[in-house]
Amino acid sequence: MTSAGRFAPSPSGELHVGNLRTAILAWLFARSTARRFLLRVEDLDRARAGAEAVQLRDLAAIGVTWDGGVVRQAGRGPLYAQAIARLEEAGLTYECFCTRREIQEAPTAPHAPQGAYPGTCRSLDRAELEYKRSTRPAAIRLRSDVAEYTVRDVLHGDFTGVVDDFVLRRNDGVTAYNLAVVVDDAAQGIDQVVRGDDLLPSTPRQAYLASLLNIPVPEYAHVPLVVNHDGARLAKRDGAVTLADLAAAGVSVGEVRDRLLASLGLPAGPLGRALDSFDPVALPREPWVWSAGGAAAR
Template identity: 45%
Template sequence: MPTRSAPEPTSAPPQRGRGRFAPSPTGPLHFGSLLAAFGSWLLARHAGAEWWVRVEDLDPPREQSGAIDRQLRTLEAFGLVSDGPILRQSSRDAAYRTALDRLLAEGAAFECWCSRADLLATGSVHHACLSGPTEGRTPAIRLRIPRGAIIGFDDAIQGRIVQDVGTEVGDVVLRRADGYWAYQLAVVVDDAAQGITQVVRGADLLDSTPRQVFLQRALGLPTPDYAHLPLVVDHEGRKLSKSLSALPIDDADPLPALRAAWRAMGQDPAALAQVADVPSALDAARAAFVPDWIPSGSVALHNTGVAIAP
């Protein structure tokens, strides 16, 4: 699938809404990635919304050459094709800088010179910069989050979520000391810029959502609806990205993995049992999909019958 260069995104979502899937180019798509992509596509289609793909390429040291092209080809093999231009976060430096400059000017963000050792001394929850400017060291930029900053939101799958962001998380990094943009800032800026109204992703990112809501409010940006899909784990209960089970899915034979992802979302296996090709599977899935059946807990990979590439 060719990668299209995105123009400057618009903040105006379509009247019917817009969902998204945002992979990082750190390797091939594994089954947990497919579940996030398929689940976000299904929930978008169920709501009559568009579904867009965004590339979260903010961390060059972790990226694999050619990974995003392979990911996009895999998505295409599974019939999951973006409805809009594919945005690469690596092209968004100016937008992130504008947001950061605003937060700094308003006193909502500040330079932080703390080292990892400094943070360990505070239990890794940052509430105040313990170090001043240090020669040879570049500061990180953090979002100022006071103790007692309690954020709550209703997740479509996980239910009501409430977190004291100030006490439990502390001041969030917006730009790292190595100069790279932090995920928390980029995702908030880009969701607003692209008019995303529905964020569907894995439950491993559930804990990040309250701090993103706090940042949305600090920047005066809208808060989309959230749904966090069950996390797929290996036989030892480890997230797939940290497991040897994180092998690439077989895009030469997509139907077994699609059926496995369908089952992992608690859907009726019979709905996809007789389909002969990917377009028929997606049509059947759209017709039979019941969002309320999606489980909130983790799903074991060995219970899905997933097919992975050799």
């Protein structure tokens, strides 16, 4: 299987200019390294009717092309179940009955971030396990034997993050993102992952899980986000941030694309022209502030 990069949106609504900028970057990274570029819809539990079609339309409109058909997570349950079964057979999982509130209120290790799992259900005896099974369904957690893990990122260098006993399958039966993304990337031959840098803290968990499943860890590049004037991640509430909203305000798709390229120090026009000038080393490292009337580096 040849190497590949990817863009993997969740079909929870229209893509905004921050999503589109990341998609352009993922495309540029892949095409500049002679990789295939794949599109995966991460629709395990956040799908909104009609959103996928609009997202695909908008990606095509700005010039992002992909190879082969679109893969959807909703149809990949057996692959996820097989991975969890392998971990169970190796003694690397356990049942967890904690609620989100109980986890948030539980004391954690001094180095662990708020919400890191403190191991409450890790060592339940048989009687405790049977009782808890009678009270609520269980989630499946990884029994991690490390507290942290280091990944190498093209833009951030070595990054070490906390690895707790994270969820593999939720108590409603839905596969957790951290497992699904590792399994999907491996199954699709994806060896380059370009995404927003808000996802960097969870990457050590995914890389560690890949090592347990004997899956090669991909090359990572976590790119700066597009933010509003308050420095918060861009969202629909920030006004005209989708192609449809901007079109209604008189801003063409081409103009949006050219603004996004300019924010990366790349020439205007079709993405193929930007590809000739693309150099990851020269990419901005800071968030980019967007406004419908224009944007400026933060």
